Amino acid sequence: MSRKTLKENIELESRVIVIPGQKINQKARRIDENLFIENGEIYAERIGLLNVENNKVEIVPLKGKYLPKEGDVVLGVIKDIMPMTWVVDINSPYTALLPFSKTTSTRNESEKIITEKMFKVGDLIAAKVEIFKYGINPILTTLGAGLGKKRGGRLVVINPTKIPRVIGRKGSMISLIMKKTNCEVTVGKNGFILVNCNDANKELIVYEALKKIERESHIKGLTDRINTFLEEKMK
Amino acid sequence: MNEEMSYMLEKKPEKLFRDDGKRLSGRDLFELRPIKMKVGILENADGSAFIEWGKNKIIVAVYGPREIHPKHMAIPTQARLRCRYNMAAFSTSERKKPGPDRRSIELSKVIREALVPALLLEKFPKTVIDVFIEVLESEGGTRVASITAASLALADSGLPMKDLVTAVAAGKIDGKIVLDLDSAEDMYGEADLPIAIMPRRKEITLIQMDGKMTPQELRLALGKAIEACQQIYEMQKRALLERYKI
Numbered sequence: 001m002s003r004k005t006l007k008e009n010i011e012l013e014s015r016v017i018v019i020p021g022q023k024i025n026q027k028a029r030r031i032d033e034n035l036f037i038e039n040g041e042i043y044a045e046r047i048g049l050l051n052v053e054n055n056k057v058e059i060v061p062l063k064g065k066y067l068p069k070e071g072d073v074v075l076g077v078i079k080d081i082m083p084m085t086w087v088v089d090i091n092s093p094y095t096a097l098l099p100f101s102k103t104t105s106t107r108n109e110s111e112k113i114i115t116e117k118m119f120k121v122g123d124l125i126a127a128k129v130e131i132f133k134y135g136i137n138p139i140l141t142t143l144g145a146g147l148g149k150k151r152g153g154r155l156v157v158i159n160p161t162k163i164p165r166v167i168g169r170k171g172s173m174i175s176l177i178m179k180k181t182n183c184e185v186t187v188g189k190n191g192f193i194l195v196n197c198n199d200a201n202k203e204l205i206v207y208e209a210l211k212k213i214e215r216e217s218h219i220k221g222l223t224d225r226i227n228t229f230l231e232e233k234m235k
Numbered sequence: 236m237n238e239e240m241s242y243m244l245e246k247k248p249e250k251l252f253r254d255d256g257k258r259l260s261g262r263d264l265f266e267l268r269p270i271k272m273k274v275g276i277l278e279n280a281d282g283s284a285f286i287e288w289g290k291n292k293i294i295v296a297v298y299g300p301r302e303i304h305p306k307h308m309a310i311p312t313q314a315r316l317r318c319r320y321n322m323a324a325f326s327t328s329e330r331k332k333p334g335p336d337r338r339s340i341e342l343s344k345v346i347r348e349a350l351v352p353a354l355l356l357e358k359f360p361k362t363v364i365d366v367f368i369e370v371l372e373s374e375g376g377t378r379v380a381s382i383t384a385a386s387l388a389l390a391d392s393g394l395p396m397k398d399l400v401t402a403v404a405a406g407k408i409d410g411k412i413v414l415d416l417d418s419a420e421d422m423y424g425e426a427d428l429p430i431a432i433m434p435r436r437k438e439i440t441l442i443q444m445d446g447k448m449t450p451q452e453l454r455l456a457l458g459k460a461i462e463a464c465q466q467i468y469e470m471q472k473r474a475l476l477e478r479y480k481i
Binding site for chain 1: 281282299300301302311312353355359360361362390391392393394395396397398399433434435472475476479
């Protein structure tokens with residue numbers, strides 16, 4: 001690390017790592033939630049990569065917890081069964097709730113039987129965050145295509161801030177992994193990833209690739225490195 | 236810092252300065268002990284840091300924000316910060332009785348209060364952020380080293396912060412104002428003034444004093460301590476950037 005980058009008052013380039021409290025010498029119209037303004041100057045709030053694009057300054061965080069956002073598709077593990085509601089661990093500071101009414105539109109059996117039969121403690125589900133407001137537990141729904149109980153496979157947990165890199169630009173990274181290994185990979189926005197292969201060794205390779213992405217996501221040329229990594233391993 | 240550490244030195248030194256004007260440790264008046272910082276040393280913690288400040292060795296681990304238990308501890312508008320300062324049984328020359336005692340409970344509190352102003356706790360209502368500080372080896376000035384390392388661990392965990400927190404102690408030994416007291420100077424000196432600041436705006440988040448100083452001496456000690464904090468802040472920045480070196 002050269003001394004120059006440590007100086008605060010140099011012109012910051014794009015893709016530079018910033019730390020909390022660091023002054024950003026940029027004039028921008030819009031800033032994202034990881035920056036704040038004090039006395040007309042922009043300061044970083046979190047550790048991350050600085051990204052400057054026409055009039056917008058943003059920080060791509062390197063670490064952090066998952067905060068639910070309405071509309072996110074997440075993977076969760078059933079933790080507890082309450083009357084008419086499941087308690088779901090979604091790898092977040094807030095435990096999610098999945099009410100019975102958000103799981104099915106049919107009502108044949110008695111509701112009590114269904115809540116016990118449908119999902120058991122330990123089941124993995126894909127769900128969508130339907131409601132999340134400041135300070136209340138997020139409400140999930142499994143009504144929708146591809147949502148609901150997931151069977152088989154290996155659950156990989158990575159830092160949720162790295163999920164955009166796992167998906168890649170327009171899904172390039174995830175389709176690369178799926179094409180090279182012939183595995184089915186389901187990505188939850190909360191950092192839970194379900195890898196489903198017919199071969200345990202392949203699952204391990206995908207696991208290693210995902211961990212590599214988590215570790216090296218801030219270094220340039222990630223897609224190429226993952227490509228060579230997968231090609232080497234799949235031989 | 237108090238009687239619990241008094242067994243660290245067998246006998247009281249006659250003078251705290253050598254004949255050539257330097258301190259017993261060979262340092263000048265305003266010279267800090269060598270400081271080493273490393274960020275991200277623990278795999279399972281959300282954020283972690285290790286600091287070696289002279290002979291002090293301290294590990295800090297941050298977990299959170301996470302769900303709070305018991306539930307009634309939750310604050311509806313913001314996250315709760317919990318700090319636990321603990322000295323290992325082998326951290327002093329005579330075995331320390333393990334577990335929290337009067338001193339470590341107080342230090343946990345002052346460290347918590349020194350860190351809170353830098354954090355944006357209102358972004359995570361009803362949750363808790365746990366900071367565990369484990370002192371592996373101590374040589375005086377563990378509270379300032381702990382604060383410095385804890386703010387690094389908090390930043391490493393990806394929590395939003397307005398600034399880092401940097402701390403250093405000033406003091407008075409044998410009638411002279413010095414910086415960064417070690418255990419002998421702390422025990423047999425005349426005054427001890429640990430401070431913590433947020434370096435960007437020079438806001439003081441912790442100030443304690445033990446002993447006596449004149450107002451002029453206090454002003455000098457404070458000024459020197461704030462100057463030293465800037466120096467430590469640069470080290471903190473370097474340690475954080477080192478973690479994600481490209």
